[in-house]
Amino acid sequence: AIQQWLTKLTSKQLMITHSPKGQTWSLMLISLFLFIASTNLLGMLPHSFTPTTQLSMNLGMAIPLWAGTVFIGFRNKTKMSLAHLLPLGTPTFLIPMLVMIETISLFIQPMALAVRLTANITAGHLLLHLIGSTTLALMSISLFTALITFIILTLLIILEFAVALIQAYVFTLLVSLYLQDNT
16 A cells, blocks of 8 residues: 555656656656665665665666657757757857767766765665664673664664665656656
8 A cells, every 4th residue: 555655646746747758658667766666675674785786787777768768859859959958048159168068968967867876875874884883882882872873773774764765766756857858
């Protein structure tokens, strides 16, 4: 029931601004969200591996999705897609440089998407590991200090569960925004 509610809520949030062509991606975007969320949450189990901590996996998801949205944009709205490469009112002498800068920023989008997910999940897992190790080490030194670090660890675990879901949503939302720009 929770998964169905979460799926409907996410679908509604992601697809509300899309054109009918963009809404055909809804099943794929919801599947992407559920996949990333479930792998992030499974990584919270002890002695398990989180695939989304690997940049190669995240790039493997981000590049095809981004490329698909860009190709759709160039196929369906060539003029508008090319117009994104040059802001309105640009002085003539700046046009070549701004086109290069906007093209580079376009190609950086999937890398930023993948690095954002990798960095946030990895940072959370490292922090949990460090605080957990500190708690164990402090148990033999001071029980009161170990209790405080254990409380901090518990709060961090709750935060990491939220981050796992938020990062799945952010990744999917950014792909949805790329799609919205191109449909």
